[in-house]
Amino acid sequence: EVQLVESGGGxxxxxxxxxxxxxxxxxxxxxxxxAWVCQAPKKGLEWVATISYDxxxxxxxxxxxxxxxxxxxxxxxxxYLQMDSLRSxxxxxxxxxxxxxxxxxxxGQGTLxxxxx
Amino acid sequence: DIQMTQSPASLSASxxxxxxxxxxxxxxxxxxxxxxxxxxxxxxxxxxxxxxSLHTGVPSRFxxxxxxxxxxxxxxxxxxxxxxxxxxxxxxxxPPYTFGAGTKLELK
Numbered sequence: 001e002v003q004l005v006e007s008g009g010g011x012x013x014x015x016x017x018x019x020x021x022x023x024x025x026x027x028x029x030x031x032x033x034x035a036w037v038c039q040a041p042k043k044g045l046e047w048v049a050t051i052s053y054d055x056x057x058x059x060x061x062x063x064x065x066x067x068x069x070x071x072x073x074x075x076x077x078x079x080y081l082q083m084d085s086l087r088s089x090x091x092x093x094x095x096x097x098x099x100x101x102x103x104x105x106x107x108g109q110g111t112l113x114x115x116x117x
Numbered sequence: 118d119i120q121m122t123q124s125p126a127s128l129s130a131s132x133x134x135x136x137x138x139x140x141x142x143x144x145x146x147x148x149x150x151x152x153x154x155x156x157x158x159x160x161x162x163x164x165x166x167x168x169x170s171l172h173t174g175v176p177s178r179f180x181x182x183x184x185x186x187x188x189x190x191x192x193x194x195x196x197x198x199x200x201x202x203x204x205x206x207x208x209x210x211x212p213p214y215t216f217g218a219g220t221k222l223e224l225k
Contacts, residue, residue: 037161045153045161045204047214059212095160102151102166103208110160 002026002106004096009111012086022079022096022108029077030054033099036070036081038092039110046092049081050099064090086115119143119207123217129225136192138220140205145185149209152181152190155219156201164203165190192222200224 008020022034036048049070050059058070069082079096093112097104120143130136140150148168153161163172165181168188178193192199205217 044219045206045216047212047216050212050214061213101170102163102172103206103211103214104151104153104161105163105166105172107160107162 002098004098004106004108006094006096006108006111009094009113011114011116013117014086014088014115016086017082017084018086018113020081020083020094020096020111020113022081024077024079024096024098027098029072030074034070034072034079035097035099035104036079037095037097037104037107038090039095040089040092043092047103048094050103051079083113086113088115091115118213119146119210119215121205121207121215121217123205123220125220126218127221127223129223130195131225132195132197134195136195136199136222138190138203138205138222140183140188140190140217142186142188142207144210146207146209148184149207150181150183150188151206151208152179153204153206154199154201155204156198161204195224197224 003025005023012018035050038046051070067085071080093110095110096108098106122141124139150168152165155161164175169181180191203220
């Protein structure tokens with residue numbers, strides 16, 4: 001069974017940093033591209049970033065380019081999202097997702113990031 | 118960027134009814150479309166990919182159709198467990214992947 005478990009969310013002040021993790025199990029992690037998707041409170045879904053199966057390629061939405069970094073450790077079956085220079089508008093639940101025949105075929109339960117002073 | 122316009126924003130239907138949700142892309146997305154279901158307090162789950170292919174484990178009362186810029190999700194014989202928000206998403210042209218704003222489905 002595919003399992004994705006996010007962690008690392010919480011309350012952070014504007015301008016500070018936070019690193020999210022996503023522990024994967026139930027599949028061969030290094031065979032799949034992975035992604036982060038966010039959802040602001042009571043809002044819709046927004047793609048954040050994608051990383052290729054081997055980490056060689058990364059893609060970001062414009063609003064996070066230069067501030068967020070997606071990475072992975074295939075030996076640990078773990079996906080990361082380093083978020084720097086956080087803004088109030090980054091407040092959201094962040095989901096990791098496994099990419100497959102559809103970009104977001106399997107999702108984790110999400111971790112809430114609140115950016116506030 | 119490709120814009121996805123989803124309608125209606127909300128709808129109310131009775132048990133056993135057939136429900137249809139529409140999604141329009143700002144340009145041809147060549148069936149690069151997925152539908153997701155998000156139940157209250159839960160993470161989204163994939164229902165349909167490639168516009169009309171059912172994801173593993175999804176009940177057959179769900180179906181997707183369409184082509185070009187117009188797509189739809191149909192739910193036959195609505196069940197209580199179908200109360201959720203539904204989102205379309207294009208993946209023909211990326212980055213960025215783009216989602217529709219969502220449809221909130223409630224029971225009448």
